[in-house]
Amino acid sequence: MQQKVLKITGTAIKHYKNKRIKDARKQISSLLSSGWTDGYLYFQAGISAFNAGDVETSIRLYEKSISLTPKPDKQNSTLFMAAASAYSVQDDLEKAIRFFDTSIELDPGNANAINNRGLAYLKQGNNAPALDDLWKAQSLAPKDIGVLLNLGDLLVRDKKQDEALELFKRNLILHPENSEIHVKMGDILKKDSAEEAFKHYRKAVYLDPKNETNLRAYSRIFPNLPKVPNIDDMGNDLLLLLSSKAIQWNYLNRIVRQYIRSRPAFRKHLPALTYSVQTNQDLQLDLGEVIKALSDKVLLMALKNMRIVDPEIEKMLELFRRLTLAAIVSGAKLEKPLCDLLRTFLVPLAQYSFFTEFLLQENEFESRAVGSLIEYFEAGAKGTPDEITLRYLILSCYRQCHKHAFAKELTGKQIFKSQPEMAELIRIQVTEPNIELASHEKIKQITTINDAISLNVREQYEENPYPRWQNLPPTGISSYAMDLVSKLPILKGKQPSFPKTPNVLIAGCGTGRQPISSAKAYPEANILAIDLSLASISYAMRKAKEINVKNIEFGQADIMELGALDRRFHIIECAGVLHHMNDPEAGWKVLCNLLEDDGYMNIGLYSELGRQDVVACREFIQKNDFGDKIDEIRNCRKMLMALEKQDPAKRIINHNDFYTLSACRDLIFHVQEHRFTVQRIMSALDHLGLEFLGFNLDAEMYVSKYEDRFPDDTTRTNLDNWAIFEEENPGVFATMYKFWVRKKRDLLA
């Protein structure tokens, strides 16, 4: 019998290791009915089931093992702890705590069991015994980093930041190589002492430079730092940060800008650049000087990965592009070293130009020269590989090459295929846009579009889909129900109960960043994403494929017409869309009718107070009668950049969106824009029968600021308070009012 039972157990463990849960379970059934009476074997099998994620079976095995251990002793402490942990995973917290109690009685020095019981108490919302346990576990196992971090987290959660900081400081010596402690210390310090936080995040990145969490935490401190100390030392840090796909580039704007402007070769030209921006006069420099000023690895990397939010740097890029074009089309022979040098600049500039949608200023000479380059390629592009490559590169700094038949032919040419950076450029600028164009006809039309405003809005986003995003910051995997509870204090202890695969509508999905983030974060969700614009949806579909997200169905529809849809949704997200409709409240009503009675809705609306810079700009545009074609947008930007410092419209030059075409159009040239106030939101909620559940704020600091200002509003749902808070902090909703609502419960009864 022993042989047989050992064989069954061995096979089950093997199956678990290979994640063949069904096969493993079959073996476990035979084991459980074998009559074998040695508890240890069941315990071993239980551990492998648990590690493979088969918690249910692990519990059966642990229970069996416990039943075969009538007189447990110190050695069995881990068995009871394992059973308790499995119950805790299943959220059966009472049983979990009971088993932890036994485990700790059997071995009072079992720091793991004490730590885990603390976490179970925490899950129950019982902070006091949780804290007791974590302190005990930490004193028993001071070197255990997990216990230390749990304790620190709980202290922070209990608003005992100083105690947490002291704890981490005391323990740094025991964990000199650990980067997580530094990140936690940075997190605590960032509110009141950004410079101290910066030092800890930086240390964390030095200790573990590949850790994306550390890099992300580090990147987030830069907007809070008035000035980075020792900017000259920041080159390597910036290269590291810019090479990570986990980072949102907008956090790095200021530091990259500060870094580039402080390079001596660039700084030398700053006064002349500023004068040129302010007077719209050309800057006279030769190509050699410009190359020196732009010769920095950080800048080249930044061009590929982010938008440069700086008029003077933009001006220098413009100059480089113009002088290089002149050199290339002049017909003069360019020596090999110069060709190679130009290429190192032109590849990133071509990518930058593509992602900013060719927003840089272009003069008549350039337009003519670009015309002659197009003729050259149409005529078959004769020349050396260097000549052809440089001509193609400079052309792709000016025009969308995929629109020309020759670009497709060039993609197959050996000289392009054999140069990896050229192949990448062709993929981004030719192959991908063509994939998008080809997918237009595959998009399902869910409703017609009849409303005149919707048609105008559609036209804008067909020409300039927005936002044109590259990378998504990584999201953890979660569920809507869990996330809602963690974001909204009003739901504490009242987790919504959605079906296993909740139906989700993303109304106005744009280019897909929103539905793809949701699809990744909530893999169980069944998402319908709709938009007016085929160009936007095509972009979204291409990105969904690239990121391998499968739980989204895309379709073209006008929210106004969605009433006819024979489907209901547990979650509806509509961010940055309703304010572009003819009658936002009417659109909102359509969405309310699509929401399940126990569903939740996330809305994003422009704020009147938050968009004062935009309001000033829109007035400027109207006064100067600018249209929204690219030349007019370029001219308007030029004038805005040249305004006096104190002009309210000038503030727009600090917005990221000012630096790419589609975003700039979306920001200040939109064909339809409503702006809301808290009062207007309140009356809409009242009218629609909706209950306000809370804002999601971009900047965490506003949460604590609000809590300090209105300590009695523990759920942060008092909209009268929020109206006062916004008056006092006009930047709080600068991006948008983003909030959750649901149908009023009393109206449903």
Ligand SMILES: C[S@@+](CC[C@H](N)C(=O)[O-])C[C@H]1O[C@@H](n2cnc3c(N)ncnc32)[C@H](O)[C@@H]1O
């Ligand atoms: C500023 S974008 C926001 C996209 C997306 N929600 C996001 O946050 O990334 C606005 C989008 O709303 C879409 N939109 C505007 N009015 C709409 C309507 N009536 N029905 C459907 N989509 C609409 C536009 O086509 C555009 O793609």
